[in-house]
Every structure is written in C-alpha cells, then in structure tokens.
Amino acid sequence: MEWAEKYRPEHLADIVGNTSAIRQMADWARTWTSRSKPLLLYGKPGIGKTSSVYALARDMNWDVIELNASDQRTAAVIERIAGAGSTTASLTGSLRKLIVMDEADNLQGNADRGGARAIIECIKNARQPMILIANDLYGLAPELRLRCEPVQFRAIPARSIAPRLRFICAAEKVACSEAAVHEIAESAEGDVRSAVNMLYASA
Structure with a gap:
C-alpha cells in the first residue's frame, strides 16, 4: 500500500x-442542524481537504456518501444519490450521513448540465450534513x-511537513x-500528499 494512503490521517487531531479550518469544521459538525449551510472546503490539491472530511466523519461517527467528478454528474444522478441520501436516516446505526461532493468546481462540463442547479436543490432539501x-x-x-459556508485550506509550510515525514x-x-x-518538505510546495509520495518513491 502506498504511504499516502497508509498514513492518511484517521482523526482531525492527526x-x-x-x-483554523479544522476548528471551523469541528465546530460546524458539533452544532449542525438541518438549517446549517453546507461547508465548502477550497484550496490547492494535496493539502488535506478530503482527508479532513473523512477524519471528521470518523470523529462524529457519520457515514459518508461521496460523489466526485468521475461520476456522470447529471442532475438526475445528483438528485438520486445526494437527494435521497440527504433526506433519509442512516441504516448502519451511525448518527448521520455526510454527503460529500468532491471536485465541485468541475461542474461546468457538458456531462454536468444542470449539475449546479441540482446541488442547490439538494442543499435546499437536505436533512443530512453536506x-x-x-x-x-x-x-x-x-x-x-x-x-x-467557505472554509479555506492553505498550503502547508515545509516546517510542518517535515515532522510528518520523520x-x-x-x-x-x-x-x-x-x-x-x-x-522533500521544501520541494512539495505545501502539498503533504506530494511530499509523502516523494518519500515513498525515494525509499
């Protein structure tokens, strides 16, 4: 197993x-109600956005339903998966289901006709966190x-990446x-995943 996957953080504390972004996510999850806005995590690739979402779900004992840009994301698909998932309770006994829409900024392509509109409808109707x-x-x-609710993720300084590599x-x-x-920490230019991949390749 590649190290980026093997050492993916299990919890927000990792x-x-x-x-500040992690604190904002934790506060949002703790106080979430059906009136809460979805979070929008943004920032360059490899700096922990997706890992943070899964760590949050684990900390909160929430199931995850993920959609990403590789899905054929027509309005119908979004409504079927995120729409149904966001309004029904979890079957596995977890407290909630977290609807995760990865690569949400890739909704402009032809396959995504109506995609942004469908997400807005999901947000309006959701009974689960998104x-x-x-x-x-x-x-x-x-x-x-x-x-x-926007949450900005920033590039990680080399001095913070180095202890993880050690x-x-x-x-x-x-x-x-x-x-x-x-x-390696300097060459990664703030991308933790890239740093771990470089370490793995070097080793």
Missing part, C-alpha cells in the same frame, strides 16, 4: 496544518457559493537524513 470540496472557490457558480520514516524503519527530509 491533520497536519490548517488548524460538504463540497473544490480547488478553486471561483470555479463554482456564484449562487452555489452563496449557499455554503514519523513515517520511523514507522517504516527507513533511514533518512535531515537534509533529505528538509529537501
């Missing part, structure tokens, strides 16, 4: 960086942005010099 994930905040339709080296019993750890 997430590297973006402390989180949208996007790389580009302004890649979303303005009416969709207005219906969400932890993985120790766990895997891999000898790695401080200079190499520092170089």
Whole structure:
C-alpha cells in the first residue's frame, strides 16, 4: 500500500496544518442542524481537504456518501444519490450521513448540465450534513457559493511537513537524513500528499 494512503490521517487531531479550518469544521459538525449551510472546503490539491472530511466523519461517527467528478454528474444522478441520501436516516446505526461532493468546481462540463442547479436543490432539501470540496472557490457558480459556508485550506509550510515525514520514516524503519527530509518538505510546495509520495518513491 502506498504511504499516502497508509498514513492518511484517521482523526482531525492527526491533520497536519490548517488548524483554523479544522476548528471551523469541528465546530460546524458539533452544532449542525438541518438549517446549517453546507461547508465548502477550497484550496490547492494535496493539502488535506478530503482527508479532513473523512477524519471528521470518523470523529462524529457519520457515514459518508461521496460523489466526485468521475461520476456522470447529471442532475438526475445528483438528485438520486445526494437527494435521497440527504433526506433519509442512516441504516448502519451511525448518527448521520455526510454527503460529500468532491471536485465541485468541475461542474461546468457538458456531462454536468444542470449539475449546479441540482446541488442547490439538494442543499435546499437536505436533512443530512453536506460538504463540497473544490480547488478553486471561483470555479463554482456564484449562487452555489452563496449557499455554503467557505472554509479555506492553505498550503502547508515545509516546517510542518517535515515532522510528518520523520514519523513515517520511523514507522517504516527507513533511514533518512535531515537534509533529505528538509529537501522533500521544501520541494512539495505545501502539498503533504506530494511530499509523502516523494518519500515513498525515494525509499
């Protein structure tokens, strides 16, 4: 198993960086009601947005229903999956179901005709928490942005990535010099996933 997957954070407390974004997510989840706006996590790839969502769901004992851009995201598909999922209670005994819409800023393609409109309808009718994930905040339709609570994820500083790399080296019993750890952390340009992948390839 690749290390980026093997060492994916299990809980919000394990997430590297973006402390204020993580706190905002935790506060939202703790106080969620059917009147709460969905969260909209945005920021460059590889900085922990999707990992944070799954960590939050685990911490809250929520099921996850995920849609992403590889799905044929017509309005009908969104309504069938997110619409039904967001209005019915969980069958597995978990407290809630978290509807996750990954790559929400990729809704402009031909296959997504009516997609943004369908998400807005889901938001209006949802009886379960929803989180949208996007790389580009302004890649979303303005009416969709207005219906969400934005949460910005920022690139992770190299000094925060380095301890994570050292932890993985120790766990895997891999000898790695401080200079190499520092170089990988710097080369990743704020992308934790990229740093872990570089470490894995080097090892």
